[in-house]
Amino acid sequence: MAHRWTIAFDADDTLWHNERFFKLSQKRFADLLSDYVEPDHLHDRLLAAERKNIAFYGFGIKGFTLSMIETALEVTEGRVSQHVIQQLLDNGREMLRHPIELLEGVAETIPRLAANYDLLVITKGDLLDQERKVAQSGLGDHFSAVEIVSDKTAEVYQRIFARHDTARVMMVGNSLKSDVIPAIEAGAWGVYVPHELTWEYEKADEPDHSRFCKIRSLNDLPDLIAKLG
Known part of the structure; x- marks a missing residue:
């Protein structure tokens, strides 16, 4: 199973x-x-x-x-x-x-996924600001943990995945450099959700890897997970 x-x-x-x-x-x-x-x-x-x-x-x-x-x-x-x-x-x-403005599909998809899977947030930035955003988003109760880190590297992902005893994990994000590539290096699936605005620092080429996927928005994530089985 x-x-x-x-x-x-x-x-x-x-x-x-x-x-x-x-x-x-x-x-x-x-x-x-x-x-x-x-x-x-x-x-x-x-x-x-x-x-x-x-x-x-x-x-x-x-x-x-x-x-x-x-x-x-x-x-x-x-x-x-x-x-x-x-x-x-x-x-x-x-x-x-500034108040939180959720992206397309987030308000519907996160609760749907939380009913069947373990959800985490892994984000970088100011500790107080990121905690504020999670609290104001109304999504906090759907996540089993929120990890706020100074940077996102393969080693950081490995430590988080080990701490949460994740046997099968995917990282979903809009940054190839921070969310996708190092997560794949850490053994996870990397799911890229492009955003119309991307900071130059976060830009990178799409990886040629069997555990890389790309979706249009979070609306498409449940179907992707069902496809992967």
């Missing part, structure tokens, strides 16, 4: 919208600094700062806000006004207060 599936989900842009708020904040950032630098150059400088600062601040809104402030200071050679810095801080707080 086949082992019962454990299904692990990424959170941001898999269960609820997230990247759209970062894009909006980047547009505001560009508007604030339009007298100093072109938007495309500012975008590149901000992305470089984010990549550098992940090792110090981790993933999430707080690190993003600090990277915007650092970039503003650098591109203006310290001439950025206190007013602009205050607006960047206010923007970060606004992002942290």
Whole structure:
């Protein structure tokens, strides 16, 4: 008899919208600094700062806000006004207060799956922010555990899977780099659910692997699981 599936989900842009708020904040950032630098150059400088600062601040809104402030200071050679810095801080707080907006199919699919399978959330980012999102989503009771990690690597997935005694597991998410490829390396199935907006840091090529699957939305996940048996 086949082992019962454990299904692990990424959170941001898999269960609820997230990247759209970062894009909006980047547009505001560009508007604030339009007298100093072109938007495309500012975008590149901000992305470089984010990549550098992940090792110090981790993933999430707080690190993003600090990277915007650092970039503003650098591109203006310290001439950025206190007013602009205050607006960047206010923007970060606004992002942290933004209500949860579930993605297509999530509200119907998660309860349906929870009736038959063990569900986990494995997400990275700010601890308090991710806990807030899970609580406000209304989905928390459907998950047996929520794992908030500093990064997603094969080793991290292996430890989580071992801790939850998962004999047959799939990881579902919108990031090939963080959700799919390292989960496959850890022995799981990797299910890719593309999102229309993907942070450049999270982009990667689709793997050529027997345990890789791609679906349009979470609406398609129950049929995929039934197909896999």
